[in-house]
Amino acid sequence: MNTSADIDITICEVGLRDGLQNAKNVMTTAAKKAWISQAVKAGMCAIEVCSFVPPKVIRGMEDAKEVVAHSLSEKNLEVSVLSPNFRGAENAFGSLVDKVILPVSISDSHSRANVRKTRAEMIEDFRQVCDARDQLEGEYRPLIEAGLATAFGCTIEGKISERDVLETAVACIEAGADSVILADTCGYANPKQVQRLFKLTKAEVDDALNGVHLHNTYGLGLANAFAAIEAGATRLDSSFAGLGGCPFAPGASGNIVTEDLVHMLEAQGLRTGIDIGELMHCREIIKQALPNDTLYGFLEEAGLPKGFVI
Numbered sequence: 001m002n003t004s005a006d007i008d009i010t011i012c013e014v015g016l017r018d019g020l021q022n023a024k025n026v027m028t029t030a031a032k033k034a035w036i037s038q039a040v041k042a043g044m045c046a047i048e049v050c051s052f053v054p055p056k057v058i059r060g061m062e063d064a065k066e067v068v069a070h071s072l073s074e075k076n077l078e079v080s081v082l083s084p085n086f087r088g089a090e091n092a093f094g095s096l097v098d099k100v101i102l103p104v105s106i107s108d109s110h111s112r113a114n115v116r117k118t119r120a121e122m123i124e125d126f127r128q129v130c131d132a133r134d135q136l137e138g139e140y141r142p143l144i145e146a147g148l149a150t151a152f153g154c155t156i157e158g159k160i161s162e163r164d165v166l167e168t169a170v171a172c173i174e175a176g177a178d179s180v181i182l183a184d185t186c187g188y189a190n191p192k193q194v195q196r197l198f199k200l201t202k203a204e205v206d207d208a209l210n211g212v213h214l215h216n217t218y219g220l221g222l223a224n225a226f227a228a229i230e231a232g233a234t235r236l237d238s239s240f241a242g243l244g245g246c247p248f249a250p251g252a253s254g255n256i257v258t259e260d261l262v263h264m265l266e267a268q269g270l271r272t273g274i275d276i277g278e279l280m281h282c283r284e285i286i287k288q289a290l291p292n293d294t295l296y297g298f299l300e301e302a303g304l305p306k307g308f309v310i
Ligand SMILES: [Zn+2]
Pocket: 018, 184, 185, 213, 215, 244, 245, 246, 255
């Protein structure tokens, strides 16, 4: 059993949300549960398990409540969900999730395409969600995180101003966020940029900066992960088999590959708390459930290096 003292870098699996929203097939509820349980068995302690969205916006998330209930029955797992709006966040609260992530896109064009609101309107929504959380009765108090989407560039607007990222991070904290995460929604980031923006954001919001969410569009995902860690990040999002993308950011590709990330970190002596052998069993579950999707990953292709010891 892992405790935070045994872990240097926390990896949050986002394949069940980011990955499945772009998959060709709809994954069955049973397969989602099996994936979650296998990931936990491997030592994973944070999973973004689904999103609370209307089925007409993103299919395959109708079982959100059941998936959350299953996830909450697992021990030592932080169960987070994505919600694009107030209604979704309220439903997530009703399911007793540990954390709700709201996307606050720095790019107005992406924000409109993704949630039909400008950045300023999303920050206002964010404030309302935080207020609703603060008015919950009893001891239940879910964490609320702002996912600062397109923080490193946007397929619609191109370059994104760092000043806008920093101002948005501060605005979300002022609105009641427990944390913010820098998201490279489109996979435009490069390692130097990741280091610079991570440090700048850290200087603004300190420990409320909860890590980075990276995509591998240009093959720079792991280099960007390394750069983030060098800059002080202790938490990274990734997706098993590199599933993912953003349906509202044309050209965006999958997330960084969880198992390759675990390998890179463990090879450097950074503890993830994850048993790679156990983790790789997730592949069989996903392969069977998504027969028409491409599964990525160097570790699967090459196997562990000879003599590799975790
Ligand atoms: Zn993403």
